[in-house]
Amino acid sequence: MATKPFASSADLTEKRQELEILGDGVYALTAEGDPNVGAIEGEDFLVCFEALATPVAAREWLARLREHTDKPVRYLVLSHYHAVRVLGASAFDAEVIIAHDNTRALIAERGKEDWESEYGRMPRLFKEPASIPGLTWPTLTFSDRVTIDLGGERGEVHLRYLGRGHTEGDIVAWLPKQRVLFAGDLVEAQAALYTGDAFHREWATSTLDNVAALGAEALVGGRGAVARGRAAVDAAIEQTRHFLEVMLREVGAVHERGGTLREAFRAAHAALVDRYGGWPIFEHCMPFDVARLWDELSGVERPVIWTAQRDREVWDQLQD
Template identity: 30%
Template sequence: MALHEVVPGVHAWVQPDGTWWVNNAGAVADGGQVLLVDTCATETRTRRFLAAVDEATGGGPIRLAVNTHQHGDHTYGNSLLPAATVVVGHEHMREGLRVDPVIDGCPPLWEPVPDWGAVTRRLPDVTVRDRLTLHIGQRQVDVVHPGGPAHTTGDLVAWLPRERVLFAGDLVFSGLTPLVFMGSVTGALAALDWLAAFEPAHLVPGHGPLLTAADIPPVFDGIRRYYQLVLDTAGEGVRAGLTPLEAARACDLGEFAGWADAERIVPNLHRAYADALGTELDVVAALTDAVAWRGSLMPTKV
């Protein structure tokens, strides 16, 4: 894991290999002050991130922190931020974290079962519905919602228009299997065009390697093809009367078989089925089926 300076004063915290619970985050510094984009899943990983930011930015106060969505790999470390830091998130993200039971004890679906350490639930102080402009020193950071469910129902990106740096959160997985079971497959697909319209020079994905302008089109095209495979597989499975797990077992992942966390085809199909049939998604059932598809617990390096 390392802190990369994307452009002067704008940093990306990249944690290989970006699989379950191992996320990217960021920091924007100017005028002796700092804005963070996300934290990390565990106490240990968040403290490493904060120490790296402190060293790179000269120890300026962390005035603001933006959560790109509710999932614990991006939010559980919120409680380790200074009390004076103002945390910003989407209104749906705040509610999702408020009722999230996983921070109190992770279900035994991963190997090893993650130990979060000394973190507690810390919710955003400020919530966003559509967009909000923040300022840190002389830098402008636009915090924007894609307009509907995508990775989750409460996604935000952090966009630096002058520097043309986009912190995309989990709307982008770079080089590994995306996860959309708490959002929308079609919404996540549409969000790729929305992200491309920013025309970023640099994009920090929620997981995986950093992207430059030249990297973005092929990466986005691969993600589009994956989402289309999920939608096609779900449509065929519904028509054939298959369960999501049965449809996943019948699915040829093809070019995506080598992507890390391939078992996410199962919860992604659970989402596509729920949207097609107008039913509620059972998160635990979706993840339990992912374990069944793998034939083992899901691995994590958190």
């Protein structure tokens, strides 16, 4: 039997990017399941959401954005600490880089290991990795919320912490006037979930409840298409919840009866593959998802740090 390629290491095909305009001065760049990014115009500045994996990749996004606005980037918002979201930050020349308090702590604790891990898992996303100057450090952090006044009649951006989920430091950017939500990896629309650093039970319940309570009419998830309209937004949130609930049910059942991690992986994979197996990064995510949930059910409160070596060990352990 052929060996399954490690994570996304064999995914070398460039994805078609699409710049979508969600309202006056509200932009999202999606790319067939690659990480999404966004931008919001203020009166004389920009708020950018997410930074991509390298400065070279970020500059390509900024070149697309500059076809619509030449305003300088005042704020760069990082939804969480993962390398593919943050290491391109230097390209933005932002006055302020904003993240949650927990995200800054995670960068200090495990940012270097995560960088090496994600580069090994998703090499295609790291365009010209030598362009990365080092770890990205936020210059402003918060615990609950920050409000950015966009000026004029443009309204506000509310940066909110809605609870632990994809990581312990995820934040969203909510535009109440436009009813647009940049949800980061707390919600995926037609893309599989990565939960290797997650808090599954809290994410599937109170955190997603808080996301839904905002009442967004357009939602940009971490990956996948933009959800437009309340029905599509609700569907994206519930798809995310369903993925988590199935994992909790299947892995939990094996754990409770004293089974093995490998058995839990097979059970969760079998339960999810028909619905989600054709979606981006499903096969990549599942071993790491199940390993983290198994730890969580075993009483390991905070995720074990992923290193390039541990990635390979878990991958090899769970493959048939």
